[in-house]
Amino acid sequence: MAETAGETLLEVNNIEVIYNHVILVLKGVSLKVARGGITALLGGNGAGKTTTLKAISNLLQSERGEVTKGTILYEGERVQHLDPAALVRRGVIQVMEGRHCFAHLTVEENLRTGAYTRRDGRTAIEADLEMVYGYFPRLKERRRSQAGYTSGGEQQMCAIGRALMSRPKTVLLDEPSMGLAPQLVEQIFEIVRAVNENEGVSFLLAEQNTNVALRYAHQGYILESGRVVMEGSAAALRENDDVKEFYLGMSEEGRRSFRDVRSYRRRKRWLS
Numbered sequence: 001m002a003e004t005a006g007e008t009l010l011e012v013n014n015i016e017v018i019y020n021h022v023i024l025v026l027k028g029v030s031l032k033v034a035r036g037g038i039t040a041l042l043g044g045n046g047a048g049k050t051t052t053l054k055a056i057s058n059l060l061q062s063e064r065g066e067v068t069k070g071t072i073l074y075e076g077e078r079v080q081h082l083d084p085a086a087l088v089r090r091g092v093i094q095v096m097e098g099r100h101c102f103a104h105l106t107v108e109e110n111l112r113t114g115a116y117t118r119r120d121g122r123t124a125i126e127a128d129l130e131m132v133y134g135y136f137p138r139l140k141e142r143r144r145s146q147a148g149y150t151s152g153g154e155q156q157m158c159a160i161g162r163a164l165m166s167r168p169k170t171v172l173l174d175e176p177s178m179g180l181a182p183q184l185v186e187q188i189f190e191i192v193r194a195v196n197e198n199e200g201v202s203f204l205l206a207e208q209n210t211n212v213a214l215r216y217a218h219q220g221y222i223l224e225s226g227r228v229v230m231e232g233s234a235a236a237l238r239e240n241d242d243v244k245e246f247y248l249g250m251s252e253e254g255r256r257s258f259r260d261v262r263s264y265r266r267r268k269r270w271l272s
């Protein structure tokens with residue numbers, strides 16, 4: 001298995017993000033991604049997961065968002081001034097939520113667009129295309145199909161495969177399970193694990209599906225309303241009573257917010 005307690009590859013220190021100059025969405029988020037690890041960023045709708053990933057990959061500008069406080073270090077260097085293409089050249093790539101394939105291009109053409117920042121020649125790119133097809137045999141079968149006509153699962157595979165074509169060291173993967181049947185979700189996560197272990201690619205993955213994410217990740221952070229409310233090894237989070245109760249659906253009361261935990265606990269004590 002990949003080294004889970006490895007050196008820090010990516011470090012987000014106390015960042016604040018504001019949209020449209022007024023909407024404060026991240027209120028001091030800090031996290032670390034270990035080299036060679038899978039780190040899960042968990043939380044419900046609107047918790048700030050996508051915003052955190054976009055802050056790292058410098059994609060906020062197009063949404064009138066900006067990091068107004070804090071630092072982001074990649075391999076020990078500040079990367080906030082880099083544009084997304086420069087970050088891709090450094091080895092950091094984001095797979096956006098919603099799969100975002102080029103609908104009018106074939107699956108293979110989509111995969112090849114992932115290699116556009118590379119300068120290491122055709123042979124290396126062809127070898128990586130085969131590497132991607134090795135992980136995603138389904139994409140090889142569908143390589144001449146127009147991506148827009150492939151299934152949701154195939155489009156997710158295509159989006160991840162295209163990211164791998166840039167030869168990344170780190171993939172920021174936004175909600176890979178979204179809208180997919182449980183069996184397909186499992187299949188996608190198995191591939192993420194295999195890529196992590198065989199290619200040494202590190203992952204920061206944003207997920208609402210806490211259950212599946214904590215089974216494949218090594219470390220996890222739970223975000224609520226723009227703040228990290230809990231962090232730890234995936235194994236410890238899986239065993240944590242609050243996580244079980246509020247995120248793994250093991251509560252009779254249904255899912256609640258960590259912010260409610262204190263008053264909820266008080267109420268429970270009071271009622272018992």
Ligand SMILES: Nc1ncnc2c1ncn2[C@@H]1O[C@H](COP(=O)(O)OP(=O)(O)OP(=O)(O)O)[C@@H](O)[C@H]1O
Nearest residue numbers: 019023025043044045046047048049050051052063
């Ligand atoms: N471009 C934007 N302008 C203004 N507010 C935004 C923008 N994008 C996101 N937000 C707000 O920021 C908050 C965090 O959104 P974000 O998409 O980061 O959450 P998330 O945890 O990824 O949720 P989801 O799983 O629903 O995508 C939400 O309240 C959202 O409405």
